[in-house]
Amino acid sequence: MKSTRDTIYDTLRQRLTSGHYPADASLVPLALSEEFAVSRTPVREALALLERDGLLVPTRRGFTLRLRSDEEMLELFEIQAVLDATAAESAAWRRSPVDMVRLDAHLDHAQSLNEPAHIRRSLNDWHDAVRQAAHNGTVVALLRTLDAQVKTSAPWRTPEVADTFTAAFAEHRTITEAIRTQDAEAARVAMLAHHGHDRDRRIRQRVRVEAELTSTTASDGSADAQR
CATH class of the missing domain: 1.20.120.530 (GntR ligand-binding domain-like)
Incomplete structure (x- = not known):
């Protein structure tokens, strides 16, 4: 059975790879925790994994899409x-x-x-x-x-x-x-x-x-x- 972190990770990864978010989107842990109805801990862990995958970069408030030249x-x-x-x-x-x-x-x-x-x-x-x-x-x-x-x-x-x-x-x-x-x-x-x-x-x-x-x-x- 998947953990909460892994479920959020899979969902966000699918969104990122299908063009769901605009280039200037900001992924904020608080907003995502409210959307998924979970605490911020699994959300932060999922976002950290997506950063490790090279899909996100950290900002002051959360994460944004990694834009490539x-x-x-x-x-x-x-x-x-x-x-x-x-x-x-x-x-x-x-x-x-x-x-x-x-x-x-x-x-x-x-x-x-x-x-x-x-x-x-x-x-x-x-x-x-x-x-x-x-x-x-x-x-x-x-x-x-x-x-x-x-x-x-x-x-x-x-x-x-x-x-x-x-x-x-x-x-x-x-x-x-x-x-x-x-x-x-x-x-x-x-x-x-x-x-x-x-x-x-x-x-x-x-x-x-x-x-x-x-x-x-x-x-x-x-x-x-x-x-």
């Missing part, structure tokens, strides 16, 4: 891609029959869905299955932290229609088949290419959101100037 964000994408490619390469050598069934099941399920958010969730499950098939706990732990940092820096925000996943499905299928045939180099290269495409999509979304915010701010300033 473009260069820092690209560094995260690069490290994440290398580690995931290593996981795919290892999975090609170490996967068991059970691992292959899981990979096929997650990919088949994703292709049966229509809602973009549900498709992404199922494809994330596929990525988790690749990492588990690598049978390397250190890589899995490092990638869990990196995933959260990437999602906080560039969360999926822009709605997409389901048919934009056609290329992504093909990429996932290519990696799956390389793992099945134990072609470690092909699995590694295909995973790197997949991450490159994913990185480019997320960067476009981040830049689009920034442009929209800039435009809104400029419009508000013009309106104030005309009053």
